[in-house]
Amino acid sequence: SAVISQKPSRDICQRGTSLTIQCQVDSQVTMMFWYRQQPGQSLTLIATANQGSEATYESGFVIDKFPISRPNLTFSTLTVSNMSPEDSSIYLCSVGRGDPGELFFGEGSRLTVL
Amino acid sequence: AQKVTQAQTEISVVEKEDVTLDCVYETRDTTYYLFWYKQPPSGELVFLIRRNSFDEQNEISGRYSWNFQKSTSSFNFTITASQVVDSAVYFCALKGGTNAGKSTFGDGTTLTVKP
Numbered sequence: 001s002a003v004i005s006q007k008p009s010r011d012i013c014q015r016g017t018s019l020t021i022q023c024q025v026d027s028q029v030t031m032m033f034w035y036r037q038q039p040g041q042s043l044t045l046i047a048t049a050n051q052g053s054e055a056t057y058e059s060g061f062v063i064d065k066f067p068i069s070r071p072n073l074t075f076s077t078l079t080v081s082n083m084s085p086e087d088s089s090i091y092l093c094s095v096g097r098g099d100p101g102e103l104f105f106g107e108g109s110r111l112t113v114l
Numbered sequence: 115a116q117k118v119t120q121a122q123t124e125i126s127v128v129e130k131e132d133v134t135l136d137c138v139y140e141t142r143d144t145t146y147y148l149f150w151y152k153q154p155p156s157g158e159l160v161f162l163i164r165r166n167s168f169d170e171q172n173e174i175s176g177r178y179s180w181n182f183q184k185s186t187s188s189f190n191f192t193i194t195a196s197q198v199v200d201s202a203v204y205f206c207a208l209k210g211g212t213n214a215g216k217s218t219f220g221d222g223t224t225l226t227v228k229p
Contacts, residue, residue, distance in 0.1 A: 033216070042205065043159075043219045090157065102149055103207075103217060105159040 023093030137206030
């Protein structure tokens with residue numbers, strides 16, 4: 001398994017502000033994934049973050065809104081920019097183990113936008 | 115395109131009852147992988163099982179068992195003698211062999227086990 005730490009675990013933010021979520025993994029991994037889970041909903045993949053290259057975004061998600069950094073093989077950040085109440089969700093960082101590897105998840109960052 | 119359907123939105127059982135959570139999937143990949151995850155009220159998703167498309171053997175782990183049938187594109191999960199601690203949201207997920215490692219999740223089934 002993998003140990004994944006996310007910060008912050010929760011936050012309350014004002015409309016129009018931005019928040020950066022950090023994800024730290026206890027070992028080196030090639031791909032890191034960022035998911036969003038809106039209240040009572042399933043997980044939706046935002047983007048895949050590879051070290052040394054631009055993140056790959058899924059349909060409906062854009063870099064200007066969700067910029068991602070991946071400076072090394074154990075760390076990534078996701079920024080939620082210019083937040084609105086519709087961005088209130090749990091944001092989850094995950095990594096895969098092996099190939100095809102099950103996913104391991106951080107505790108999630110629960111954002112509430114007022 | 116990949117799709118995972120968990121038709122049961124919510125299930126409520128009484129402790130010690132058996133319960134089966136259904137999962138039906140769609141994929142054009144010939145090689146793919148199926149997963150079940152548990153999300154307890156605390157929120158952290160926990161991996162339960164992985165099954166490869168070329169291995170249709172069913173699996174049992176304690177009170178948990180999984181039935182994989184390619185003919186019906188189903189990967190159902192049964193909890194025997196359910197316990198209150200089994201109360202959680204359960205997600206079925208699919209990863210194709212050609213989609214760059216991305217997993218597609220079903221909408222989840224909320225299981226409530228009452229004492």
